[in-house]
Amino acid sequence: MxxxxxxxxxxxxxxxxxxxxxxTRGSKNVQDYLKGGNTSxxxxxxxxxxxxxxxxxxxxxxxxxxxxxxxxxxxxxxxxxxxxxxxxxxxxxxxxxxxxxxxxxxxxxxxxxxxxxxxxxxxxxxxxxxxxxxxxxxxxxxxxxxxxxxxxxxxxxxxxxxxxxxxxxxxxxxxxxxxxxxxxxxxxxxxxxxxxxxxxxxxxxxxxxxxxxxxxxxxxxxxxxxxxxxxxxxxxxxxxxxxxxxxxxxxxxxxxxxxxxxxxxxxxxxxxxxxxxxxxxxxxxxxxxxxxFVFYQFNAAPVNFNPTATEVVLNSEYAKEYEVLQQKQQDIFNEKQALLTNFVDHNNAATFQTIAEANTQQDELRAQARNLIDKAGESRNIKVESNDKDYVFIHxxxxxxxxxxxxxxxxxxxxxxxxxxxxxxxxxxxxxxxxxxxxxVKEKSESQMVNSSKWFTxxxxxxxxxxxxxxNLAENLIQLVNIIGSIFYGNVLGIFLLAFFVKFVKGNAVFTAALITQVLIIALFILNEYDFINLPFLWLNFVGCVIVMTIAFLIQTLKPKNHGNKLA
The missing domain is CATH 1.20.1730.10 (Sodium/glucose cotransporter)
Incomplete structure (x- = not known):
């Protein structure tokens, strides 16, 4: 830089x-500090x-x-x-x-x-x-x-x-x-x-x-x-x-x-x-x-975009194997240049297929490179991120x-x-x-609540x-955030939908159902991670919502009537 x-x-x-x-200095009350004074x-x-x-x-x-x-x-x-x-x-x-x-x-x-x-x-x-x-x-x-x-x-x-x-x-x-x-x-x-x-x-x-x-x-x-x-x-x-x-x-x-x-x-x-x-x-x-991706069709790309990972593997016993992959990557890149020129100049359908095959070969080389990086990290007892999706754009x-x-x-x-x-x-x-x-806790004044909110921030x-x-990094950072959300969001949404639309279900039933659902969703996520079931994480939002609503409905329906407690 x-x-x-x-x-x-x-x-x-x-x-x-x-x-x-x-x-925004000098918020004096909770309305200003937490809701921006309702001025947006x-x-x-x-x-x-x-x-x-x-x-x-x-x-x-x-x-x-x-x-x-x-x-x-x-x-x-x-x-x-x-x-x-x-x-x-x-x-x-x-x-x-x-x-x-x-x-x-x-x-x-x-x-x-x-x-x-x-x-x-x-x-x-x-x-x-x-x-x-x-x-x-x-x-x-x-x-x-x-x-x-x-x-x-x-x-x-x-x-x-x-x-x-x-x-x-x-x-x-x-x-x-x-x-x-x-x-x-x-x-x-x-x-x-x-x-x-x-x-x-x-x-x-x-x-x-x-x-x-x-x-x-x-x-x-x-x-x-x-x-x-x-x-x-x-x-x-x-x-x-x-x-x-x-x-x-x-x-x-x-x-x-x-x-x-x-x-x-x-x-x-x-x-x-x-x-x-x-x-x-x-x-x-x-x-x-x-x-x-198109730019790197015409410009040489590393076999792995994470420079730290490349450094680790090149300083390990797997260095020669990695260098072979780098050379193969360069050879495929060189061969592809003539194909790309032919494709652009003549729109040749056969060339179209050959380019796709060359890119598939490069993908396979990148997968082999990730495997070598993982081995190099394990052999040197170093945690290194071999999955380089998050490094492509910054590179x-x-x-x-x-x-x-x-x-x-x-x-x-x-x-x-x-x-x-x-x-x-x-x-x-x-x-x-x-x-x-x-x-x-005991009721607090406006200034005390503002100060408390600042301390909590x-x-x-x-x-x-x-x-x-x-x-630690997951397979892809944007997926990691959405996975964390999906584990909790379906349960929370189901609670709100019950509150909005299912009026006869009360607090005790919802509370119990929410606890059970959260345990079940975490279990489903773990089972999916270990390939015992096939449930992509996005579906956890739907499944969690359905489970908590169903369990709460059943608990409230099966519970004996208690007219003395509206929260029963």
Whole structure:
């Protein structure tokens, strides 16, 4: 990185933090601190909702996902517009009418205190883990690629977020997220243009799509019912709808974003804005990943994009085997150049198939390389990440973008990390303050509650940094976050749906059903991980919701009538 890159990177981050701290200093009451004084217009809500969901993981993992597997991941978001409509019609009017600070306050009004507390705790567990991952994701990748100290990066990202989130609460999060989204959109558009400009002169956008399609990267829709396919139209529409209903309707990190709205209409417009824009945004980010794939059809790529992993294996007894794979990779790349020229100049169908076969061979070499890296790590007792999906885009940025733009794209990644982490800390603090602290201790004054909320923000920030410092990578970071959510979200959504639509079910039945369901969902996830069953994680959202509603219904139906206790 050059001086210009450092200047842009540091200047962008410092300006965002300083602006958010200055603009929102001095919140005097809980209404201002936790709900932003209910002053947010719809477009602020929409951008804040998008920024909360679009973490650094989105901009690191999603292009790598497309590079490896193509555009099919966009199906994951097909349920989002459906969920937005349901939330606008059912959730928002109810939350607004009850003037709640958190989604879980409603559950005490409908059921009882223990159900509210249990649901809040489920949220705190899964969102607390996710907050650590949103810090850890960019930190570990930037550490590996740039050589920065991992512990220092975890602390740096966490501290920057804590500064303005503690200072200004919800309003600070909303204000900064608007500017973070401007940085993010600008950076991704610039990256897309740069990629296209760096393709050979005779390769236009249409040719690039054809080349990507030759290896199946443009297969967007999968209507199969095969559970081995993680992302299909049906998992997106069914599992995705339930996940998005849970996330946007019951997860306080999102609920708090639109509870800050001026009115029901502003809240609804903000979510509709998100529903309309989110799927195209994810499609565009995936398309960037596909264009990176096309770029590396004409430019030599490493057999593994994680430089730390490559260094480990090259300093092990497997070095010669790895070097053989690197040479084979280069040979296939050289052979492919003539094929690509033939394909572009003559649109030869036979060449089309040969290119796909060459890319398949390279995929096999990459798989062999990952296997060698794992062996090298085990032999040296070093934990090293062989799966390099999350390193593809950052490798492209650092090795192919001009000075200045590297700093901008790194600012995009860190801004995204800060925006999502700020929302999570803000929500964790408000849930702890309102659902656990205030509800279970002696009544506190407004100033005491604001101070307590700030201390809880600081505490959760420290815990998130701690999780980041001990976290380990999964197969893909964006999947890891969604897996954690899917383990809890279906259960929580089922509780809310019972509260909304099944009036005869009471608190004791729901509380018992929720405990049983959470144990069952964790068991199903473990069984799937060890291949005893075949249940992709997205389906856990649907299954969890159905199980908790069914068990609660049965418990309430079979329970003897007790007219003396309305919560029975």
């Amino acid at each position: 050059q001086t210009l890159d450092w200047t842009i990177l540091i200047g962008t981050l410092v300006l965002i933090v300083a602006y958010g701290t200055y603009q 217009p719809w477009w602020t809500i929409g951008l804040s909702v998008m920024a909360t969901q679009a973490s650094a993981i989105t901009f690191l993992s999603t292009p790598g996902q497309a590079f490896n597997d193509g555009m099919g991941f966009v199906q994951f978001y097909f349920g989002l517009p459906i969920a937005m409509i349901v939330i606008c019609m059912v959730f928002i009017p109810l939350y607004h009418r009850l003037k709640v600070y958190t989604a879980y306050e409603f559950l005490e009004n409908r059921f009882d205190l223990k159900t509210r507390t249990l649901t809040a705790i489920l949220f705190l567990i899964q969102r607390g883990l996710s907050a650590g991952i949103t810090i850890f994701a960019p930190a570990i990748i930037l550490s590996a690629v740039l050589g920065w100290n991992l512990l220092l990066l975890n602390v740096l990202i966490g501290v920057l977020v804590i500064i303005y989130t503690v200072s200004g609460g919800t309003k600070a999060v909303n204000v900064t997220q608007k500017h973070q989204m401007i940085v993010i959109f600008s950076g991704m558009i610039v990256a897309f243009i740069i990629i296209l400009n760096q393709l050979p002169e005779n390769i236009n956008f249409s040719n690039a799509l054809d080349i990507a399609g030759a290896s199946g990267k443009m297969d967007v829709l999968d209507f199969s019912f095969d559970l081995d396919n993680r992302y299909t139209v049906w998992t997106g529409l069914i599992g995705g709808t339930f996940l998005m209903l849970s996330y946007f309707g019951t997860d306080q990190s999102q609920v708090q974003r639109y509870l800050s709205g001026k009115s029901v209409r502003e809240m609804q417009l903000g979510l509709i804005f998100n529903g309309i824009l989110k799927v195209p945004m994810q499609f565009f980010i995936l398309l960037i990943g596909v264009m990176v 492209f940025i650092l090795n192919n973008l001009p000075r200045g733009l590297i700093g901008l794209l790194l600012a995009v990644i860190l801004s995204a990390a800060m925006s999502s982490t700020a929302s999570e800390l803000n929500a964790l603090a408000s849930t702890t303050a309102m659902d656990l602290y205030k509800r279970n 600081l505490l959760w920030g420290i815990l998130a940094i701690s999780v980041a410092c001990v976290a």
